Amino acid sequence: MVKSGLVVRSYSGYYYVDCDGMIVTCKVKGHMKQKRFTLYTGDRVQIERNPAEEKAEGMIVSVLPRRNYLLRPTVANLDLIVLVQALVQPDFSYLIMDKLLVMAEKAGIPVLIVLTKADLADPAKAEQVASIYRNLHYETHVISAKTGKGIDSLRECLAGKVSAFGGPSGVGKSTALNAIQPGVIRTTGEISNKIHRGRHTTRFTELTPFNGGYLADTPGFGNVLMDHMLPEELASCFPEFKTVEADCKFSPCSHIHEPVCGVKDAVKAGKIATSRYTSYLEIYEELKENKERNRR
Secondary structure: OEEEEEEEEEEEOOEEEEEEEEEEEEOOOOOHHOOOOOOOEOOEEEEEOOOOOOOEEEEEEEEOHHHHHHOOEEEEEOEEEEEEEEEEEEEEOOHHHHHHHHHHHHHOEEEEEEEEEOOOOOOHHHHHHHHHHHHHEEEEEEOOOOOOOHOOOOOOOOOOOEEEEEOOOOOOOHHHHHOOOOOOOOOOOEOOOOOOOOOOOOOOEEEEEEOEEEEEEOOOOOOOOOOOOOHHHHHHHHHHHOOHHOOOOOOOOOOOOOOOOOHHHHOOOOOOOOOHHHHHHHHHHHHHHHHHHHOO
């Protein structure tokens, strides 16, 4: 009997598939292994299983086309990627947030930004950070898991969606998830007193049922690697550039060295946040170095 389901976790060659609320332990059928196709958490699959045997393992026989996916961490078919950063402890990093946004833009996945530890942050600083991203039409929530600020509205936004939480270690991802749905994450990490960085507590991506959808705490976001993008592609991942690129004299324009550039003019005029342009320059240089390294 063939049934459709959702891969909610993978571990040691086994895939755990949610079929109408029942988790079926599955392996991949031989012909799929020969294709060298990598299954991701979030993949929609078809499985064969003997319904007469209650605890029978299933066999994954096909994978449905993906709507989107991330390579690092490996997760597919997201409705929303929730990018989490602390306002303080550790201090907010524009570069890390902007790298994560580039990754989401390139993958074509809608974004929701969550700024945590609002109870410890200066309200003016919180508003300054939030306004930069709200002005770019990224929905941005300022929350505190300790006081409950913003938790209810965030919970409503996630209802019925397959959402992955990502962000660097120690910023409160797991704490925020547990505030939204108690117990969704089994272990919560703490900040190391010596280096003020978080200890990773999530080792694999797992989808957990939540209010008509699924939540995922995703490992692998602490070190955002930009090795699957060319420097020439970067500008398209900064949506605010699109409205002013018509004023660039040259096409294509790197928005760095050219004498007449709509993006640079917009930064000078305050129409594009300086922090965003600074991130663009740093990411561009990183991509350029990667490209040159790959040529050797």
